[in-house]
Amino acid sequence: MPNERLRAVLAAGGWTYAALAKAVEVDPKSVERWVNLGRTPRRATALEAAKALGEDVHALWPALRQARPARAISPELVALYEQRADIPVSKFVDMMTQARERIDVLVYAAVFLHEAYPRLNDLLRERAAEGCTVRIAVGDADSENVQARGQEERFGHGIESRCRLAVMHYGSLTGTPNIEVRTHGTTLYNSLYRADDQQLVNAHVWGTNAYGAPVWHLRRSGDGGMFDTYAESFNAVWATATPVQQEG
Template sequence: MTHEELVAVYARRSDVPLGTWRSMFERAQEAIEVLVYAALFLHEQIPDWNDLLRARAAAGCRVRVLIGAPDSEAVRVRGGEERFGHGIESRCRLARLHYAPLVGAKGIEVAQHSTVLYNSVYRADDELLANTHVYGATAYANPVFHLRNGHAPGLFTTYAESFDAVWKTAAPIRKRPPWPVPSTTTIPPRPCPTARSWPPVPPCSTRRDDC
């Protein structure tokens, strides 16, 4: 890694200014790439995140998003490592729902991967934020490297190529969620009490919804 590549180092992902995330992606002209398990903070801290991606895609930017397959072994193991249990799986499912409106949009591709996530990668053209993953610690508490492409093989290239490697193994997400969606349970109407009911209750009117 050269000094030309390194923009900043943050002890924790939570230390990265919100403006850095937003401005980096808003400037993208050619490529936006996101490799994560869930990264729900993007939708939480940038409420118009989906609109931002749509706008960049409409301007000709290729947008590719990789999220974790919730039922994969890698996600299950990560939940145990972070002592978060099924929380990681649930977050992957929620990420899938967040990105569902973008599936099929022109210029935007969303896919699921089942790989071990050694680093989360957020790329916008020649800028990249690499969120390392330390065993036992959650992503927001781990270091982040802010890199710029030095136009020579280096750390930026290594992370960019890792995204492409995972992309080749991923499965495109379909419009319908890949897991069962619970149906709404219909509660049957409560029957009117009869004259023999005990304890005594006021009689029902002729309207069923008065019971």
Template sequence: MAPNERLRSALLSAGISVRQLAEAVGVDPKTAERWVNTGRTPHPGIAHRAATVLQEDLANLWPAIEQGRRRHQGSGELIAAYPTRASAPLDMWRTLFERAEQHIGVLVYAANFLHESWPNLKEVLTSKAREGCRVRILLGDADSPVIRGRGAEERFGHGIESRCRVALMHYRPLAESSNVELRVHDTTLYNSLFLGDNHMIVNAHVFGMNAYGAPVYHLRRMREEGLFDTYATSFEAVWEQARLPGKEA
């Protein structure tokens, strides 16, 4: 089998060694070496994790895995897709934020899973802000009828309101840092969005289902007015009508 030159190039571009990639995705270094040197194709789940670590298009690294899976062939903006948020690797969010240099954006109702799974998230965002990265956080207004309505739809009751208040407690101290902006909103969210420069994670919302059970898509901006720009435009629209915590609507 021929060497996988695309994978070799992606490793060089990312500044990641074969051993480091193997450790990041949880395989033996010799296995990862075979991906490069002999062109062997990994298991799809492992391949998704490797593509996320390298911030590369899975179809570019291993075309056979993605063949026939995309509805919009050639767009190149879909890096990976996961059937549920619970099945998506946390490293995808880590990489998104840690590699961002210009802009980080979060549009959610609460998304406390990030703080619960990643205790030093606040330190990472604060550090990014100090380095000049603009950080914008949009959280659901716990007192909004929209939030109460979502709780009823998901049969979560007042739980979602509580989680919105907890999220505000997590993020409020960050707003004291330069380059960090925090606002609350009362819009109906069709997707939770996590932005890091030209990469984005979209957690789709499904009626009657908590977000952890809904699909997740990892996008990379490749062209104007593509998938990435569609979601980025919605982020900006919510940002414009959101307000500072504690301010009346």
């Protein structure tokens, strides 16, 4: 059922879906779902949206008045792996192959993908040619956070060289329609691999290489869940990242 109250508030204030999405840092499709499907955003996002619109949050989303029952396990959790090394590369490849709208990758290096699947760039070009938006964010080898990660994982300058190698791998994709590659210097709490409504989240553990850290496979089931939390964190990092320039 559409959220007529929210629709009226947007219309009265001249708000577009894109404008509200930008104000609260979510995807415009999420706002569209709030209006047309009556979806309720997660509480923090709803509060930000209501503040931006100058409205009472409970008037816009009455369901937020109800206490949410505690859940031991998120319904979006498909599988939990003890370490990334337990996941065959074909799992990552199959997810990307099935993507029709979006592929997002947030890592420091993750060169294991190219090493195990040399056709990765060809796959990304194929998906982009079919209209899929591809965003790749890799670590800035000169950033303090990347260098600190090398020290924490007792990997030294190795992580920096792998970040540079990742830029070399993905750099040939720059200039390809629907594909953008950027570098970031953020503290990376999780590596993210998203393909439409599926996402592999590789947790980072202090002193442990990413291949030895846990991974959870998420499938989006609605607004405001774990999936959206990680998707929004990708968008936040992407906004701070620097585009890789096309060579030549």
